[in-house]
Amino acid sequence: MAGKVCALNDNRAADDRRKLLAFARDLLNSDYAGHRLSLVQFAPAPHFNHLNAVYNAFDFSGPLEFVKKAAGLSDGVGGEAD
Numbered sequence: 001m002a003g004k005v006c007a008l009n010d011n012r013a014a015d016d017r018r019k020l021l022a023f024a025r026d027l028l029n030s031d032y033a034g035h036r037l038s039l040v041q042f043a044p045a046p047h048f049n050h051l052n053a054v055y056n057a058f059d060f061s062g063p064l065e066f067v068k069k070a071a072g073l074s075d076g077v078g079g080e081a082d
Contacts, residue, residue: 016073023071 027033068077 013074013076016077019071019073020067020077023067 067073
């Protein structure tokens with residue numbers, strides 16, 4: 001899903017990609033992200049099992065809209081891949 005937002009084409013400006021990557025970096029450097037990472041790493045199953053289960057069950061439409069607004073991305077971001 002993130003690949004659709006960061007895909008290189010005429011509809012997605014370089015500034016939007018920069019803003020999105022900066023926003024992701026800020027989230028990953030937060031205390032909450034460190035806490036979540038430790039839970040995933042020390043859970044009974046391998047971390048890729050947890051990530052796959054979350055990815056397959058998660059509705060990305062709401063969070064993508066939130067990220068689009070929070071990161072100040074243009075309207076060209078967040079649609080289907082061209």
